[in-house]
Amino acid sequence: MEEKSFEENMTELELIVENLEKGDINLDDAIEEFQKAMTLIKSCDSKLKEAETTIAKIVDENKEVVDFKIEWKNWYEEEMIIWLDIALDVEKK
Numbered sequence: 187m188e189e190k191s192f193e194e195n196m197t198e199l200e201l202i203v204e205n206l207e208k209g210d211i212n213l214d215d216a217i218e219e220f221q222k223a224m225t226l227i228k229s230c231d232s233k234l235k236e237a238e239t240t241i242a243k244i245v246d247e248n249k250e251v252v253d254f255k256i257e258w259k260n261w262y263e264e265e266m267i268i269w270l271d272i273a274l275d276v277e278k279k
Contacts, residue, residue, distance in 0.1 A: 192233045199226045206272045220272075 190198075202223045206216060 190229070192230055195226045195230050195233075199223055199230070202226070203272070 202219050205211060206219055211219065
């Protein structure tokens, strides 16, 4: 089975968010969708970290490779909090 691209995972994640935000999903299905979303988030996070490693070196004006530090905010943790909030809202309905 071919691994999905970052963009495909993000599209699927957006669809899940839309479905959960509608609020017309039962709790069991919401939990299942939440679990899928968490798997997609982990995959996207992994791909972003791979990209960071790939571009973490740049060539300076003397054509020497130098370290280039990228400051990514830890979006994975922030996404988890958002997903938990959505799941709790679905549960309340």
